[in-house]
Amino acid sequence: MTVATTKAVTPPEVAKEILTPKSPERILIIGGGYAGFYTAWKLEKLLKRGEAEVTLVDPLPYMTYQPFLPEVAAGSIEPRHVVVSHRQHLKKTNLISGKLTKVNHKTKKANIAIEGGKPITLEYDQIVMTAGAVTRTFPIKGIAENAIGMKTVEEAVEVRNRMVGNFERAAALPAGSKLRQRLLTFVVVGGGFAGIETFAELRSAATHLLRYYPQIDFDEIQFHLIEAMGRIMPEVSLETSLWVIDNLASRAATIHLNTQLESAEGGLIKLSSGESFESDLIIWTAGVAAAPVAKNCTFPLDTRMRITANAKLQIVEGEKAIPGSWTAGDVSAVPDLSGGGVGGYCVPNAQHAVRQAKLLAKNIVATIRGEEPKQYLHKNLGAVAGLGIGYGAFQSGKIAFTGFIAWVMHRGYHGLAMPTWERKIRVVSGWLWNTLLGRDLVSLELVRNPRLFFSTWAARPGK
CATH class of the missing domain: 3.50.50.60 (FAD/NAD(P)-binding domain)
Structure with missing residues (x-):
């Protein structure tokens, strides 16, 4: 007895799909x-x-860990350690500059x-x-020409160089002179986290610098933060924000609430309150x-x-x-x-x-893979701010800490949040060395013009 068999036939379009890899x-x-x-x-x-x-x-060939920029400006972290190289850590990705x-x-x-x-x-x-x-700015006279942001590592480095350079120049000028007062007056615009952390870290760094400049008195250094709203740091409770204001006031740093910057032309700061003063370093952090x-x-x-x-x-x-x-x-x-x-x-x-x-x-x-994507849902874990060596503020729901413990929490959180173990180690080891050796607050202002020394002394044809 003969048994008939049938052979399965694959449709041409299906066969083509099987033979041709996706x-x-x-x-x-x-x-x-x-x-x-x-x-x-x-x-x-x-x-x-x-x-x-x-x-x-x-x-850019790197990612910047922006929460560390105030510490870069204050000399607490090496600038290269807050950036993560794309090429070093993205080994399978095609990178195009x-x-x-x-x-x-x-x-x-x-x-x-x-x-x-x-x-x-x-x-x-x-x-x-x-x-x-x-950085989000407003059409205020003098801001585009005189201010600097705090969004990139290059800006943070420039702020550090300018502040230290200003101390150096001021120390050589007569006490009470107009230029010396301008050089030692520092202004931050914006009372959010970026502004407050920058303001507080620079205040801390300026106090540290005084030990190397006996010609400058503590009272000569002026720090002003300008905030248009009636409070700072909206991410934390009012009680915590008031503690921050009191803490900075005790360190001779002035916060102007409900105050708008009307002009910064030529470095002359004019406020809506009627106050005015000159500053050589104006930092803009009022939003993105x-x-x-x-x-x-x-x-x-x-x-x-x-x-x-x-x-x-x-x-x-x-x-x-x-x-x-x-x-x-x-x-x-x-x-x-x-x-x-x-x-x-x-x-x-x-x-x-x-x-x-x-x-x-x-x-x-x-x-x-033909699967369904999921929705993004994340509840805010809280907010933590570093306010200079030994000072911090932490808020998560109704739980709040201020002072030294909050500063430790700030460094702990951001030390862990810094991407890649290689960068974590560099940042944390830098903190440890700073504990032993102090901050690194050397000014390298001439990095803006690296060819200046060479071009000044280079031989030219016909001379």
């Missing part, structure tokens, strides 16, 4: 700050070999400007917008704004020029997610499902940026 998903990350760096770092751990190709574009000039998500192409070279066009399947934020690069995209923006997103960190138009597009960090408007945000959205801080990035990486991988 191309790796092309993931393009714009911005290498907190959100961009952590997204790439997490993707490297989650992706399987050949599953995707990750490219990160940023004009350039600036985004345009994104057309319909064609899935991004134009990148390369300094000193021809622009390039990158094609992608998934794009991650994590361009971060810039989404990076302007967001305007170069075809993605929807809210009234504050942030890229609109849903809780899954997908870029949305209205309620509809735009396939293949993601965002996180300061450039994005991500709903805060914990109810603790401002206006219903996550506030622009490191806590959110880092945690959003880690989830974003998981959501991208889930999407590639």
